[in-house]
Amino acid sequence: MSAGATIALLGQPNSGKSTLFNALTGLRQHVGNWPGKTVEKKEGSFSYGGKEYRVADLPGSYSLSANSDEEVITRDFIASGEADVVCILADSSQLQRSLFMLADYAGINVPCFLLLNMADVAEDQGKTIDAKTIEKKLGIPVVPFSATDIRSYDSFYKTLEKALSKDSRINVEELAAQYGSIKGYQDICDLIPENVLEGYSPMWLAVKVLEKDEVVIAKLKNALDAETFGRIEEAARGTNGAVATGGCKFRWIDELLGETVSAGNNTVRLSRLDRIYTNKFWGKAAVILTVLLGLIASFIPALPLMGVGEAVLAVKAPVMNALYSIGCPEFLILIVGDVIIQSFSYIFKMLGFVFGVTLVFGLLEEVGVMARISYVFDNTMGKLGLQGKSVMPFLVSFGCTMGGAAGARVIDNWGQKVLTIALAWAVPCGAAWATIPMLASIFFGPGAVGVIVAILFTMLVHMWITAKVFGGQLVKKEDRYGMIMELPPYHKPKWGALFRYVLGRTKETFIRVTKVILLVCGIFWLLSYSPSGNGGILYSIGVAIEPVTRIFGLPWQLFLSYVASAVGKEGAVGVISALYSGGSYGNAFTQAMSGGADTSNLSSLLLANVTKPEALAFIFAMTFNMPCVVALAATFQETHSAKWTARIVLYYTVVSLILAFIAYHIGMLIW
Amino acid sequence: MEELLELLKDGHARTLELLASELGTDTDDIKRKLEYLENMGIIRKVCLSPCGAGKCAECAMHSGAAPCKGCLPENGFKNMGEMWEVDKGLIAENRG
Numbered sequence: 001m002s003a004g005a006t007i008a009l010l011g012q013p014n015s016g017k018s019t020l021f022n023a024l025t026g027l028r029q030h031v032g033n034w035p036g037k038t039v040e041k042k043e044g045s046f047s048y049g050g051k052e053y054r055v056a057d058l059p060g061s062y063s064l065s066a067n068s069d070e071e072v073i074t075r076d077f078i079a080s081g082e083a084d085v086v087c088i089l090a091d092s093s094q095l096q097r098s099l100f101m102l103a104d105y106a107g108i109n110v111p112c113f114l115l116l117n118m119a120d121v122a123e124d125q126g127k128t129i130d131a132k133t134i135e136k137k138l139g140i141p142v143v144p145f146s147a148t149d150i151r152s153y154d155s156f157y158k159t160l161e162k163a164l165s166k167d168s169r170i171n172v173e174e175l176a177a178q179y180g181s182i183k184g185y186q187d188i189c190d191l192i193p194e195n196v197l198e199g200y201s202p203m204w205l206a207v208k209v210l211e212k213d214e215v216v217i218a219k220l221k222n223a224l225d226a227e228t229f230g231r232i233e234e235a236a237r238g239t240n241g242a243v244a245t246g247g248c249k250f251r252w253i254d255e256l257l258g259e260t261v262s263a264g265n266n267t268v269r270l271s272r273l274d275r276i277y278t279n280k281f282w283g284k285a286a287v288i289l290t291v292l293l294g295l296i297a298s299f300i301p302a303l304p305l306m307g308v309g310e311a312v313l314a315v316k317a318p319v320m321n322a323l324y325s326i327g328c329p330e331f332l333i334l335i336v337g338d339v340i341i342q343s344f345s346y347i348f349k350m351l352g353f354v355f356g357v358t359l360v361f362g363l364l365e366e367v368g369v370m371a372r373i374s375y376v377f378d379n380t381m382g383k384l385g386l387q388g389k390s391v392m393p394f395l396v397s398f399g400c401t402m403g404g405a406a407g408a409r410v411i412d413n414w415g416q417k418v419l420t421i422a423l424a425w426a427v428p429c430g431a432a433w434a435t436i437p438m439l440a441s442i443f444f445g446p447g448a449v450g451v452i453v454a455i456l457f458t459m460l461v462h463m464w465i466t467a468k469v470f471g472g473q474l475v476k477k478e479d480r481y482g483m484i485m486e487l488p489p490y491h492k493p494k495w496g497a498l499f500r501y502v503l504g505r506t507k508e509t510f511i512r513v514t515k516v517i518l519l520v521c522g523i524f525w526l527l528s529y530s531p532s533g534n535g536g537i538l539y540s541i542g543v544a545i546e547p548v549t550r551i552f553g554l555p556w557q558l559f560l561s562y563v564a565s566a567v568g569k570e571g572a573v574g575v576i577s578a579l580y581s582g583g584s585y586g587n588a589f590t591q592a593m594s595g596g597a598d599t600s601n602l603s604s605l606l607l608a609n610v611t612k613p614e615a616l617a618f619i620f621a622m623t624f625n626m627p628c629v630v631a632l633a634a635t636f637q638e639t640h641s642a643k644w645t646a647r648i649v650l651y652y653t654v655v656s657l658i659l660a661f662i663a664y665h666i667g668m669l670i671w
Numbered sequence: 672m673e674e675l676l677e678l679l680k681d682g683h684a685r686t687l688e689l690l691a692s693e694l695g696t697d698t699d700d701i702k703r704k705l706e707y708l709e710n711m712g713i714i715r716k717v718c719l720s721p722c723g724a725g726k727c728a729e730c731a732m733h734s735g736a737a738p739c740k741g742c743l744p745e746n747g748f749k750n751m752g753e754m755w756e757v758d759k760g761l762i763a764e765n766r767g
């Protein structure tokens with residue numbers, strides 16, 4: 001058997017190279033590594049027409065630029081002349097895209113032919129491809145092919161022989177004309193002598209110089225005298241580089257294909273919903289409305305757990321009675337009743353909202369609305385001096401501010417990162433979303449919805465003002481490129497996965513919240529406990545500071561809860577619970593003992609002691625207070641700046657008290 | 672492709688569909704150009720998953736320090752589509 005040619009297979013990943021290679025060589029293959037690299041080298045052989053052919057399966061890569069080892073290995077191997085002919089694979093089902101490899105190859109002086117693989121797929125799509133016309137324009141053999149179809153291999157062998165006998169090379173005239181329109185191209189091309197680097201034409205090299213291909217530039221520097229190289233560098237300066245050359249390649253592909261590919265019209269039309277969301281005027285309103293409706297809707301799944309919370313409270317009086325009857329010390333009875341049972345009642349109510357909010361937001365994400373939200377707000381982010389991707393940390397902050405701070409890591413500019421975190425603090429986190437609706441529904445009943453709307457609105461204004469306050473020092477207003485987005489199609493949610501996530505999250509929150517509330521409630525209850533009935537240490541401190549806290553509309557109990565909310569918003573509820581029941585413990589105890597279950601209900605206790613304006617002031621103060629100590633730590637960790645972390649804390653403390661003041665006075669006007 | 676980048680200069684986000692209609696082409700054409708620009712490092716995919724789902728190098732880098740468990744859907748947001756941002760430094764350098 002006489003020795004035939006060596007064939008190299010070149011194609012982008014998934015073009016079907018391996019399928020072809022395996023079908024050609026069968027068991028006659030050998031896998032090794034390219035010298036000095038960890039890139040796999042596959043070689044094999046087959047015989048056809050009495051000749052023995054060698055095949056090299058080159059590593060799959062997008063193009064022949066020096067972006068990766070694979071690409072450099074591939075082009076060096078081809079240019080070295082080791083292969084007698086290169087078989088370039090393209091995907092017939094998407095020729096406009098997959099012919100890029102061919103366009104990047106054009107200019108390498110090695111014979112080649114083009115295999116339009118996946119012809120069966122293109123046919124199924126209703127595409128017809130006129131390979132003959134493409135062949136005429138290209139000057140190399142072109143053949144439709146199906147690597148998975150054994151019957152099409154005959155045409156492969158025939159085309160291979162044709163390419164070898166004709167020594168066929170790509171006609172690059174049109175492509176060179178395209179490149180000619182790029183500023184600097186012709187100068188560089190004229191400066192590069194023929195055959196300066198084996199296998200590559202001056203056109204190909206000039207294009208790589210424009211694309212800032214470091215490997216090619218280094219080789220040219222070696223091969224050329226300093227003066228010529230200097231002039232090349234000079235000509236390449238200030239050009240549009242890879243953007244321009246890429247554009248030329250795509251235009252060349254389009255002209256090459258011209259009328260040769262006929263395909264069904266595949267223009268995509270926006271769904272009715274997307275026409276609203278992506279509308280310049282209605283988009284933002286639609287998104288805000290969606291979020292709002294989502295939050296309101298989250299009350300519905302919250303209801304059952306709210307009921308559980310109420311039920312827990314109902315056992316308080318019987319349990320306390322039972323403990324009394326077995327002779328338990330008064331102190332213990334009060335701990336069980338006022339701290340433990342009371343806390344769990346609140347914990348369950350809060351969990352209701354955690355469950356509801358998580359479910360609704362998870363659902364929005366699953367169906368694809370979240371993606372639209374970040375799209376709609378991209379431009380707003382720009383106006384705040386931020387990148388579009390800052391939207392993500394904000395969305396995450398609805399769940400957890402720490403997550404938001406960690407999420408800000410994807411922002412590489414330090415100033416923008418700090419500003420993003422500073423703004424993320426204004427987004428009420430999961431713990432706040434558990435507390436706000438619960439407190440609001442105690443005080444305002446159905447009006448709680450109004451409070452939520454007001455909180456969201458305040459959040460937006462807060463973020464806007466905060467961006468203005470800090471923006472000047474953190475971000476420079478500069479030209480900014482908009483993002484490009486591929487919106488996911490709307491799809492039905494996967495309920496199983498969604499509920500697993502929601503339940504998992506509710507469980508996590510349950511554990512965390514239980515720890516915090518029991519601890520905080522216990523400590524504050526102890527500090528306010530006084531058997532003598534004069535109110536304990538906290539009472540003395542509280543009464544002393546009350547003249548100041550009243551300015552912000554906060555009685556001392558609420559002010560202390562506000563302070564505690566800086567540790568963790570869940571804690572605020574524990575403190576309220578402890579202080580109000582602890583302070584009036586004597587009363588509550590006697591009434592509980594006498595079977596008056598009603599007074600053991602903290603809600604009525606709160607309603608009796610706190611006015612609506614005070615409650616409103618507290619809700620705003622707590623919501624816009626610093627999120628929690630963990631978020632504080634995360635902020636410091638991400639910003640690496642004690643100064644900025646301190647600034648943000650101070651700013652949020654002041655702003656939350658101002659908001660409380662405003663809310664209180666607005667409340668006074670209403671009630 | 673110069674036109675594509677030129678359009679984005681106004682700072683507005685665009686969907687593939689919007690880009691296609693503004694440039695008088697189809698989304699397949701936009702997709703292949705994005706693929707090219709991404710391969711050349713002129714634009715990059717935005718990593719959306721702060722949990723370190725390992726979807727991209729950036730995520731893998733900080734996968735150790737995921738935010739508190741249960742804050743995000745497992746593996747972060749999944750149905751957010753794809754987003755690309757323009758690497759400004761590279762463009763400035765090319766423009767000289």
Ligand SMILES: Nc1nc2c(ncn2[C@@H]2O[C@H](COP(=O)(O)OP(=O)(O)O)[C@@H](O)[C@H]2O)c(=O)[nH]1
Binds near residue numbers: 011014015117
């Ligand atoms: N329908 C069809 N599928 C193909 C054809 N050629 C390859 N494939 C499939 O496309 C996928 C990618 O092929 P592979 O050879 O692994 O691509 P490589 O990455 O270039 O090596 C595999 O699932 C193949 O079975 C073809 O001509 N027609």
